Amino acid sequence: MVQNQPRPRGRPRSYDPAVALDQARAAFWNTGYAATSLDDLSAATGLNRPSLYGAFGDKKALYLKALEKSRAETTAALAAAMAPDEHLRAALTRVYEAAAGLYMRGDLGPRGCFLIGTAVTEAVDDPEIRAVLAAALSEIDAAFEARIRRAMEVGNLPLSTDAAGMAKVATAVMNAMAVRARAGGDLASLRAMGAAVVDLICGRAGR
Amino acid sequence: MVQNQPRPRGRPRSYDPAVALDQARAAFWNTGYAATSLDDLSAATGLNRPSLYGAFGDKKALYLKALEKSRAETTAALAAAMAPDEHLRAALTRVYEAAAGLYMRGDLGPRGCFLIGTAVTEAVDDPEIRAVLAAALSEIDAAFEARIRRAMEVGNLPLSTDAAGMAKVATAVMNAMAVRARAGGDLASLRAMGAAVVDLICGRAGR
DNA sequence: CTTATTTTGTATCGAATGGTATGCAAGTCA
């Protein structure tokens, strides 16, 4: 928290840039990057076009800010969820339950994960978007892999486990849950998918 | 093959609609539905706009035809790949190897699966696209599940196996491979992901 | 040949797009 910051010189802005960014992201989230117009973004944020440009730059820059925010939030949330010392099964279950719940939210309908739902389409043609998406995926992989290695050290998983491969599968299920949410899948189906991969990773007996 | 069909009345069309549909799909595949303009489609197919309309209807109808074709091809290919009587491990390995190879192709760069790469973004706002995507996913699930059940009957998997859940995980990895391809992942990484889930499903020993 | 029928190419339509110039409003600083 920055305190006692001297009031800037000119007219104060009438909105909170962080809030506006979230609102813009919500608009992108529903309809994707290409199909979301500046008018849509203006309506979603309450800012008119010139203010949007002043605050975030052009449409692409605004989208990249939203994308980067999602990447950071996802990585942070995942790290936090996997931190506690408990059984791997408990950690993974909590992660997938949380993901399923988050992915089913959305004003217009369940909209999954922002990265999967919007960046994947743009990634082929746009190197910047592709780079952020790749970074996010690799960070998610790393978080799962680190947690799996911890479980191996503690003896919850055999030492012969292919931690990297298993982590990729764990990430895959998270990504696929986001896909299913956008495809209209119900919460129970998402949860079942999470439970199934937890059983595969931790062994079904471990219940 | 329909033979001896009487030549239709008016001026013959100078293109093959099936080829044109594939070319249009290739354009959508790269940049997604919203970002692909009619000019792009016209350039990709060699048809001018009026001919596109005559052959396929408006942009949305053209996209839906491409989407439906992808759904049908995917389902058919999957059914064929899983038909032979062999070990589950062999069948799954072949499926993932084939998927990885297909997903890494693309004129502009690896572009994954058409359904995942283009329909997921549109699905929230468009019920028709969402329905095709949901149908495709559920058909893929069903194909995996049927194959897993066969393996259970033959004794390749324990009878206590959660076939439906396992099938969802199998689908998830296929979907995630498509995501990774668009995100710039290399072929080896895709193959590793496939191998990892095969090990998880069939047991690592079964090599 | 003429006529009927269908496709193709050009040219264009109105609307929506991303982006911006300009003047007014709301503050701080001296």
Next chain:
DNA sequence: TGACTTGCATACCATTCGATACAAAATAAG
């Protein structure tokens, strides 16, 4: 108070968008 600085709102710009009207071209039928 008055100069200065910054954000806001209206109006506008050129371009691109999806879609179509219309006439020339190509073929079969009569």
